[in-house]
Amino acid sequence: MASIDQCDMVNGLSNERKKKTTQGKWVISRRRSCHGPKPVTKFGPKAKLVDDQSVEDCSIFSTCDPSSMMLGWKSEPRQVLIIKKPGDDDYLNRSFTQLAYWLVQEMNFLLYIEPATLSESGFDNEEEHENIRSKINIWEQEADVSSFSDRGLEASIDFIITLGGDGTLLYAASLFQHSCPPVIAYHIGSLGFLTCFKFPNYKQDLKSVVNGNGKLILRKRLECTLMLKTDNDCKLDDNKMIKSYTVLNELLIDRGSAQTLSNLDVYLNDRLITTVQGDGLIVSTPTGSTAYAAAAGGSMVHPSVPGILLTPVCPHSLSSRPVIVPSGVELKIILSQESRCGAFASFDGRNRYELRRGDGIRVMTSVYPVPCLTQDDQITDWFTSLGECLHWNVRQKQKPL
Structure with missing residues (x-):
């Protein structure tokens, strides 16, 4: 079991406490608080909030401005996990291929993908894609998420790109039961309430994220x-x-x-x-x-x-x-x-x-939120999704008197 100092470094929480068991070992138990645990604001090996102090200062006496959450990098990101919606949809597979070539050849990224994505997109043909095949790593998730050790993947992935709908984003988040890297979600699915980015703008979006100009929303878990x-x-x-x-x-x-x-x-x-x-x-x-x-x-x-x-x-x-x-x-x-x-x-x-x-x-x-990139800001994106996906408060206006 980790020592108290190690637990402090991992959790960094002021509303956690340490108590001793009858065996003399130290364990962590949570203090009960109306305001919940402070989130861990280091996401993966390189990403963090631009100003962690803005989160640490949030308390009963202060209010954090959601629009102030900006993505920052401790060093330049170079490894990205791409999660694609399963299936042989032609547009989805073409989009993935286009994105993979651009990330490897133009941005010099190292990619991680699943075996199913490899076969559905045709990347298992090494002769056809020999130019970028060496920059693609294949990983396979264990069947039981609770026994899946995400520490190896967590230490390797700088940020995540999802191509699909809300289910694709939920699946990506489930792979990281602890600290989750930033997620930029592209809407190539059926609903897309949580996926606010449009794929035709992916070059501009990703360059902005890599340069540290992305706005974040911390989705609690x-x-x-x-x-x-x-x-x-x-x-x-x-x-x-x-x-x-x-x-x-x-x-x-x-x-x-x-x-x-x-x-x-x-x-x-x-x-x-x-x-x-x-x-x-x-x-x-x-x-x-x-x-x-x-x-x-x-x-x-x-x-x-x-x-x-x-x-x-x-x-x-x-x-x-x-x-x-x-x-x-x-x-x-x-x-x-x-x-x-x-x-x-x-x-x-x-x-x-x-x-x-x-x-x-x-x-x-959980102390581990999912940091999601926003297109405009938290308020605009959310109400836009309410209007476009759920048609919230959509009605014919009453005629004036």
């Missing part, structure tokens, strides 16, 4: 830990923690194909606040507020707002309404012992697990 019951008379604190996932959108707990309603006990800082009886519960980030949570009747929240959203799915009560709790609290969602059926948990739509009575999930705000 949730750290979700599975807790399995250890005995028949299990209490809340006796559960065994087995797996942990960091999600960008949401944690979903649902009743699956069962014909009866599920009962989910919701604890906030170890205090039972409610029991959700219905089809399930969505625990989402502000980024995920415009996804499944919005479809279930939750409020849409700007990604820079610190908070955790709780949205019941088809609750069996007219008074059961969505709520937003402070980002610093610890949530525990336990499948009640009185529940008539089991439940299933999924993390950003992946890694679906069955929960039995007494099992649950602990949820806290």
